[in-house]
Amino acid sequence: MIVQLLEVRGIRHVALIDAAGGIVSSAGAGSDISVVQAGRAVIGSLQAALGQTGWQDLLLDVGDGPILLTPHGDQVLLTAFDDVASLGRIRFAVRRLLS
Structure with a gap:
């Protein structure tokens, strides 16, 4: 499923990360997935401060180039x-892809 994203010009790596921080699926040249847990912490802090419950991306x-984190249920897609x-x-x- 997510391997299709590698066909999009410019995408180097994709990974679907579960709530515990484990890799569900990945494709492409690897990147540091620890950024997902840090991103979740930042999002949680912002949601609490702003009184929001959801987020879009x-x-x-970062040093290796931009990373987009997108929620998908209780998982996060790293691109x-x-x-x-x-x-x-x-x-x-x-x-x-996610719709």
Whole structure:
């Protein structure tokens, strides 16, 4: 399923991470998945501070390049790609896959 995202220009790695931080599925050149747990912590803090319950995605621009975290039930899809300028194309592909 998620391997299809590698066909989108610019995507280097995708991984579906469960609530415990384990890899459900992954494809492409690996990236550090520990960013998912840190991202979840940031999202939890922001939700508490803002009184919100849901989130759509979180973009992190780290040393290896941008990473998009997208919720999918209790899992998170990590999408590592080459350039922030590709964000619109990446979001479209991720939402199309997850819908």
